Amino acid sequence: MFFLSLRVTKWRSNPSHWAGDCFVALLLAMTLLPSPVSAVSISPSKAFVTIDPGASQTMILKIKNDGPRDARYKLLVLGAKQNENGDLFYGANFWPAETWVQPESNVVEVGAGQERKVIFEINAPRDAAPGSNYLSLQVEPSSSAGAGGVQLQARVASLLILQVAGSVREELEILQWSPRAYSWRKAVWPFELIAQNNGPVEVETAARVVVKNWLGREKIIKEIELGKILAGAIRVSHQEVKPHGVVYCKGLCPTIYTPDSKIWLPGRYTVKTEIKYGLTKQTARAEAQVWFWPLWSLLAGLLLIVVGSLAGSIALRKARSLAP
Numbered sequence: 001m002f003f004l005s006l007r008v009t010k011w012r013s014n015p016s017h018w019a020g021d022c023f024v025a026l027l028l029a030m031t032l033l034p035s036p037v038s039a040v041s042i043s044p045s046k047a048f049v050t051i052d053p054g055a056s057q058t059m060i061l062k063i064k065n066d067g068p069r070d071a072r073y074k075l076l077v078l079g080a081k082q083n084e085n086g087d088l089f090y091g092a093n094f095w096p097a098e099t100w101v102q103p104e105s106n107v108v109e110v111g112a113g114q115e116r117k118v119i120f121e122i123n124a125p126r127d128a129a130p131g132s133n134y135l136s137l138q139v140e141p142s143s144s145a146g147a148g149g150v151q152l153q154a155r156v157a158s159l160l161i162l163q164v165a166g167s168v169r170e171e172l173e174i175l176q177w178s179p180r181a182y183s184w185r186k187a188v189w190p191f192e193l194i195a196q197n198n199g200p201v202e203v204e205t206a207a208r209v210v211v212k213n214w215l216g217r218e219k220i221i222k223e224i225e226l227g228k229i230l231a232g233a234i235r236v237s238h239q240e241v242k243p244h245g246v247v248y249c250k251g252l253c254p255t256i257y258t259p260d261s262k263i264w265l266p267g268r269y270t271v272k273t274e275i276k277y278g279l280t281k282q283t284a285r286a287e288a289q290v291w292f293w294p295l296w297s298l299l300a301g302l303l304l305i306v307v308g309s310l311a312g313s314i315a316l317r318k319a320r321s322l323a324p
Helices: 002-013 015-032 295-322
Strands: 040-043 046-051 056-065 071-082 088-091 101-103 107-110 115-123 131-141 156-164 172-179 189-197 205-212 218-224 234-241 246-248 254-256 267-277 282-292
Touching: 040 131, 040 156, 046 056, 056 107, 056 131, 071 101, 088 131, 101 131, 107 115, 172 267, 172 282, 189 205, 189 267, 189 282, 205 234, 218 234
Parallel strands: 046 156
Antiparallel strands: 040 056, 056 115, 071 088, 071 107, 071 131, 101 115, 131 156, 172 189, 189 234, 205 218, 205 267, 246 254, 267 282
């Protein structure tokens, strides 16, 4: 409104700008007018299918046009993988099964407010390896726009876990479990955990961190969440162990927080991670050593050195005074 008012004032003082003002106002109005947006939803959002090598199956995907106009949709089959945070991303040539799954038609038309069922044919070759393939069945509006409007593209996807029947071996490996930016006198011990699923199927995980002292006694047990790890995926998790309630920062300023447990004694501690995974409930383990020297132990050690030096000096002087 401020822009239009400013231009009208200028037109009154200079009528030669009237045509340009009207053109700018028309462009602004066209920009603010709503454009038709294609809204589409699909079901199921996730499906699990098991197939034998050399067999064929079908899967039905329901596409609903939630928009006010009839629309055409393109159907795509892509692969899906997990990143190190556990999020899915999509692309081509990720899995062999991307060529096994084909829609009955690459383009479908759905009326406004209507729903249509699309059949996907699944044909597994005879030499298909046992294990899981992760596919993304994607639906996107056709690029053609309606008359007088601009159509925004909104792609939706359904995750298909296609598992080929057969004998498989679950295998999870811990690639790294080590201190990260560790300071031997701080009360927060940061660790980086990197685990990889080397098996051909996804695995559920239940993980924890266990801290033991030099006597082998468990001082801290902390559960950690890794979730499901897909076949071939790598999971990275940053963990913190908090032995006691004070962190000594620069300038010896204390920061108070809730500790996992109270470990005050200095010495060497073993920090172990354990991950139970899969249907077989196997366990992957790794451990690291941490030398912990809290500030009070350093001050006590310094005090002992000073006291020992003074005692030694006094004893030496006394011995010299008694010497003949």
